[in-house]
Amino acid sequence: MQLENRKSFIKGLKDSVPIMLGYFAVSFTLGINASAHGLSWLEAGLMSFLNHTSAGQAAGIAMIANDDSYLSVALSQAVINLRYLLMSAALALKLKKDTSLGLRLSMSYVVSDEIFGISALQKAPLNGWYNIGSMAAASPGWVLGTILGAVMGNVLRPDITMALSVALYSMFIAVVFPPIRHNAFLAVVVSASMALSYAFSVIKALSGISYGIKVILITIALSAFFAIIRPIEEQDNEA
Template sequence: MWKEQRGPLRDGMRDGVPIAMGYFAVAFSLGIAGRSAGLTAAQGFVISILNHASAGEYAGITAIAALAPYWELAVTIFITNARYLLMSCALSQKFAPGTSLWHRIGVGFGITDEIFGIAMARPGPVEPLYNYGAMAVAIPSWATGTALGIIAGNILPLRVVSALSVALYGMFLAIIIPPARKDRVVAVLVGLSFAASLALGKAAALWQVGWLTGGTRVILLTLVLAGGAAALFPIPEEKEEEGHEG
């Protein structure tokens, strides 16, 4: 029985190795940002163990640095990580009917863009042990990278820390530029988000609007721009291929 179960677990750990390597590099840069927010290595490790998303974690660290209230921190992270709700719904369709609730919760806890991708690409129903194997390699690497980034930020000179912190912004540019080049709507939305964020920041400082903090701006802009784009430019459903009707 164990030999049969060991196969998916081993496959997941194998497929999780390249993911773990990429996570470590990104998390290290995230740790530099966490150091600037005053986090300790232990705090950064715990945050990354519980939150496996660079955008959501960076938004949370930014809110912490701005001394945002807890509700703002929670809403900001919820919105930036909302895409995982859709991934969970898609992944749930691949579970075998007899899969227990605890396995579903365990797999859902470890959903990231990359782990979701390899799980969906694997033929047949979702095997929880396969996901656990990938999670066992990738998530500790993510958390360790964050902690080591904070430690390095405390040791390295300030100029070096400032230079390394730029790497995180480079990662976000690498995320948004490819889809923006392929889709004009995405490109316009990226430009609008930059302009609107700058305008709201200037307005908040000029008019001394205390409640319009960085986290609140992220919440408002995400809801308005993403909601408006979804309403005005919905993605059309793919037409069924001919020959597969009936």
């Protein structure tokens, strides 16, 4: 049992090295952005340490600089980050049934797009220690990147930052595409999702919708649609 937890932790740690690198690049620019909006490196770093959410933090930084009300900041975070509710629900169902409340509360600390992505596609049942290992690798990248960005501004050469900026997306692809080899219908799901996402970004009436809302809307609509036209069989559950 102990050994199994340890193995899951180490696997999460290993799988999340690219996340750490990707986070470093993204949060570095977030740190630059925070200092440009008048936040200190300590405030920017603390925000990253407590939130781990790029879109939410970017919105928060802008609203803090604008001296918006506490309530509107809370609401904006709830809306932009609502997708994590769906992600946590998906993880909860994958999780080993006897997972302790303490581990459940701990792994909730970082349910990010990326950590969700790699943990959601682990073989069920999911060991929560996988997520703990994952955040142990990814979080320092996120927090240190933010602080360095806030302190040092543009020290990373722009061509390096640019090359690193595709890392997160390549990881998403590496998570989403392999299961297609065993379930061809997922190719339809992925293509439809990307097509609709693209439509949202080019159709004028829809392009004003924020990133967080767009992710929520399309995820709910398409997941429900596919759940109706193609409900999963019992054996699909572990993918």
